[in-house]
Amino acid sequence: MVKNNITSDFKSQLSTVNCQLENVIHVENLVKRFGDFTAVDHISFDVWQGEIFGFLGANGAGKTTAMRMLCGLSKPTEGHGRVAGFDIDREVEKVKSNIGYMSQKFSLYNDLKVWENIRLFAGIYGMRDREIAQKTDELLQRLNFASERNTLVKELPLGWKQKLAFSVSIFHHPKVVFLDEPTGGVDPVTRRQFWELIYEATAEGITVFVTTHYMDEAEYCNRVSIMVDGQIKALDTPKNLKHQFSADSMDDVFHQLARNAKRGDN
Amino acid sequence: MLHLSESHSESSAEGLRPIVHCLSIDKSYGQVKALQNVSFDVAPGELFGIIGPDGAGKTTLFRILTTLLLPVSGSATVDGFDVVKDFKAIRKRVGYMPGRFSLYQDLTVEENLNFFASVFNTTIEENYDLIKDIYQQIEPFKMRRAGALSGGMKQKLALSCALIHRPSVLFLDEPTTGVDPVSRKEFWEMLKKLKQEGITMLVSTPYMDEASLCDRIALINKGQILKIDTPANIVNQFEKTLWTVQSKDMHRLLHDLRANPLVDSCFAFGDTHHITINNGQLTIDNLATYLSDKGHEEIIIHPAKATVEDCFMEMLR
Incomplete structure (x- = not known):
């Protein structure tokens, strides 16, 4: 099991964005079994407030299953965890209302207009009408999207859709947002x-938990974990991981860890 | 045609009779121009990459070449046959692996393979040598339903099914999208082996780093081809001076670099930022001074060679 050591490097990065070291995700010995198959095998880690945490792994390593447990969509078989201050086993609804989530495949309703999507999701998260109206204007201005307010989402180019989907996922200012391969194909x-x-x-204090298959994006994370065969095999800053594996890129680190994967897609 | 295949990796399609020939293809869906004036040739035995983001028109192009869609205008031939008039002949000759898994989920691995073999009037035995390396990896699971396979195994089965009639051209539409880096590498290893068997392949991908694995590539965006050449020629033609820049605070560095009027473009590139500069107007020393005046520490600046991704982004500007 990899211990969570926060390097001085990372601490200094965090202090520059003026955050306290408070964990937004805390997971201890989390296990998920489907019958005889252990999809997630005793994972433990913390994610700190304001951090960009890269959750990497080979296909079939158990990332999606782990993420579903963190989002309150799947019950752990063993172990426990807290996300945004709530227990992922016993306070599932509170977890859900305090996080944001965006996936590559489903993010917005194609047949609704831009403003209608914002209105819908903000309403689901319990925001007031007045706040929604005001924040919608601000958001569309900031994204240079004001002219697209009444456009059907299906008519937007993919890149715009993904930017809008991300903005919608953090519209209610969740403590942490989960991004599942947000940039695939973009x-x-x-x-x-x-x-x-x-x-x-x-910079606004939202913690980001992100999966990606682009190894250059792993470099943009404060810390990265790499999952192989249901277990977290490495967890540290990209710089320290490269040093630890004598690698010159995160791609190389990933290959060293994942090429011996026994299960999943091979 | 064997005598032609000797130096295809370096040659363009010129001088060879192309096995895939596209001339001024246009395709629209309502107001959306999916393909505009797309022309290119692929030489026999070539591994040809169509590289671009989602929505560039890659799938539309593949569907026209495999006779599943009609172009609005323009013409194309595959293995000498016209994609409109001779669609039946083409369907017998090409293999097509669509981006979405499209085998029969309720049939077993072996039943799927048998089915595709019989549709093409052949048997697994007849072309076993071609698919052997790939199929052997999933053969232990041949009694398993295709729907119950992992992603990687599905992909190997789909590839086996697309190859079972020994096609003259194999179309692979985004075979590596959403696939982790290790499995992507393995998949390209399989394609390299197929190339040695003389199979012509057109592969589409959104991953720019896969460009170097192709003999030639077409960069495509918003329905238009931006460039066709070997990966080496494309990066060698990059005209601007390119540097990699690092400092302790990479995010602030991005903004400070962009604020410098002599910096032409600046993009994050993994653990460095890539910048292009207007030739001659800025030296590495000047830039280092500028950044250190802005309070940056541990500044590292190096001249670097452009990648295909740098070239693609430059063409988008």
């Missing part, structure tokens, strides 16, 4: 603009 310029939105969100 063009290289928009992909980078998306990461700038992530940085802006963390």
